[in-house]
Amino acid sequence: MQNFKSLVYLISVGLALLPSKAFAHGGVEEPQSGLPKSTYGLLAMGLLFILFVAFYMVMKKKVQGLKSVKKKEDRIKRQRLEKNLQVLKWGWILSLVGVVITGSLSVMGDKLTTGEGTYLEHVHGLGYSMDGKQIMIPAHDGLKTYSEGHWGSAEGEKHDYMGFSAVDDGFYSSGHPAPGSDKKNPFGIVKSTDEGKTFETLDLYGEIDFHLMSVGYQTHAIYVINPQPNSRMDSTGLYYSIDEAKTWTKSAMKGISEEPTAIAVHPSNEAMLAIGTQSGVFLSKDNGQTFEKVVSKGQATSLFFNTNGTLFVGGYDKQAYLLKLNIENKKSDEISIPDINEDDAIAYITENPANVKEMAFATFKKDVYVSHDNAAQWIKVAEQGKGIDEKNH
CATH class of the missing domain: 1.10.132 (Topoisomerase I; Chain A, domain 4)
Structure with a gap:
């Protein structure tokens, strides 16, 4: 002893x-x-x-x-x-x-x-899951989720997704691997069909990171703004692929002379896309060869096509605004949004594919709002990146 x-x-x-x-x-x-x-x-x-x-x-x-x-x-x-x-x-x-x-x-x-412990270090996109039951937010340290009024984290490695686009069978993205991951950096273009648990590499893996990228919700047509020449794209500019990144075509972008600030692809028409700039929104019906200006209201900060083909435009013209544009007659309606700081604006917009009454947006200052009633009322679910459960409202 x-x-x-x-x-x-x-x-x-x-x-x-x-x-x-x-x-x-x-x-x-x-x-x-x-x-x-x-x-x-x-x-x-x-x-x-x-x-x-x-x-x-x-x-x-x-x-x-x-x-x-x-x-x-x-x-x-x-x-x-x-x-x-x-x-x-x-x-x-x-x-x-x-x-x-x-x-x-x-x-x-x-x-x-599941609540206020969630922190969004960055916000690099916004989209609903395939079943419409949760919002997915790529947030620098992996996908954060928001479902039934509560915050959480998706399964899988905590990758830094960029150019995030939710589609009818998962999501496409670019970005960078999580610390300690054996994945190559940068991602090029990847696709996940299990909400980020795993993904498959499509193209330019280990070569380049696309920040401005959008994918058609149903067509899966991929459009990217290429920032520098690479092994698949000879120069900078707009490129698209309609065969899962097997082949790429460069678009002329006639009608746009400014730097793009946002991009969105029509859900069912692979030839139609919208590009935002400092002076408004431009629409193309020929794979980005030519563009027509359809919105002239300050800077376009975010674009989103819902499943019905309606174009939502987030922008800034002395203050943040949100528009809903009918692309057939070019008429737009302004959507009422909460008061946003004068130096903030909408960075990402999304709508629930299973419930068109529900939509959400995130600002550059990392405030996130959700509406369940066609934007009649908005609930703040994140403030400057800090998650807030709806039960606390």
Whole structure:
């Protein structure tokens, strides 16, 4: 029993370190598989508490058995056991405190992963899942999700998606891999059909990152603004592919002399697309060969075609605005939106393909709004990147 304290210490340290994830509670995200980190911590502390109590009870029984001894060596033994008993007593008390703390962190973690603990470091797109049940937001550190009034994170590696486009069977994107990933950087063009759990590479993998990219919701026609020459595109400018990036065609872009600020592709007409600039919105019906100006209201900051082919335009003309444009007669209606900071504007717009009454937009300042009633009322669900559950409104 002379080395009992050392033994207890080693057992304690070993148990505490055994599930290395147990106490690494640096955040509230769950691992890609398995239990949340805080739950590992709770299990480890619970096991530690049980062991300390078990040792304490055994030691206490031994001490009680030596109460009446008269021999000097037995008295010394009893005194040593009593000291060890005190060590064990403090051990189970501290481990019980650990159980309470890790239990609280576990409960808090559950709350944060679906609520105000979500933080959007950046916002690089906006779109609904295939079934329309959740909004997907590429946010620098992976896809964040918003569903039934609560925030969460999609499964899969936390990639930095750019040029994000939701379609009828998943999404297309460009971007960069997550830290520690074995994926090549940059992505070129990739596609996921399981909401980001996995993706397939289509083209220019490891070569280039497209920030301005859009894909037809039903046609899957891919349009990109190429920022620099690469192995598949000889020069900068507008390129498109209608065969999953197997072949590319360059568009002349006649009618546009300004730098593009936004791009959107019609859901069912692979030849139709819209491009935004500092002075408005231009529409093409011939794969981007020629463009006609259809909106002249300050700068176009975001564009989106819904599944019916209506074009939504986010822009800035002394203040942020949102328009709904009928591309057949070129008539537009302004949609009422909440007051936005005078130095902010709409960066991304989306509409629920399963429920046209529901839509959402995100601003450059990372405010996110959702409407469930055709934009009659808007609910702020993120403020400067911080997620807000609808239940708190």
